[in-house]
Amino acid sequence: MSAGFGRALGLALDLICPASCASCLAPGGLVCPNCLATLDVTPRRASPSPCPPGFPPTWSVADYAGVARDLLLAYKERSAIGLGRPLALRLATAVRSATGDHPGAVVLVPVPSSVAAVRERGDDVVAVLARMAARALRRDGRSAWALPALRQRRSVADSAGLPATDRLTNLDHALLVRPGAAARLAGRYVVLIDDLVTTGATLTEAARAMQAAGVSVAAAATVAMTRRRSS
C-alpha cells in the first residue's frame, strides 16, 4: 500500500468511522477535550542537556510523554491528519512565546523531514504544522506565514535511537537553504519549527544552515520536548 493511499485511507476512515481519542481511547473524536486540555499550558523553554553550541532559544508546549506523545505519534505515524489542527494551534502558542513582544511579521521555517519520511507519510508533516500554525496566528491578527526555506543536503539516516554525539555527526551540515529563500527571509523575524526537540542537534543544524546563508534565526518552537536520560 503506498503512503499516499494509506494517508487517504486514514482520512476516509476518520470521516466514516466513529474515532476514538488517540491518547485515552475515549470514543467520539480523534482527541477528547480532557486530553486536549492538558496541552493548553504556557509553553516553556526547552533546554537540552548538554546544550549544543548554537542551539536557538526554543519554546515547547509539552514534555514528549503522555498525551503530547500519543497525539504526535498518531499524527505522524498513523496518518491521523485530523490531529494536525489541534497540534498546530498549540504550536502557535509556542510561537507566540518565542516571539514575545515582537510586533512585526514572523516567518515560520519548518525543519524539513527526510525524503524517506515524506515518502512514508505522504507529506512533510512538520511543514503542514507550520502552515497551519501560521494560519492560526493570522486569525489572531498577527502577520505570519510559513516558508519551507530549508532542504536536506543529502540522505540523513533516521536519527531516532542514535546517541547524542552520533546525532550531531549524522546531522553535520545536513541542511541547506533553498535557492532564493535567503532573500525572502532577509531582515525577517525567523522562527524555526519542528515537532519535537530531543538533543537539540536538528534545530542547531537548521540554525547553522540559515546563518551560513546570511539569515539569522530569532527563535524556535516545537510541539514537544524530550527529557533525555543520560545513557
Ligand SMILES: [Zn+2]
Ligand atoms: Zn482522551
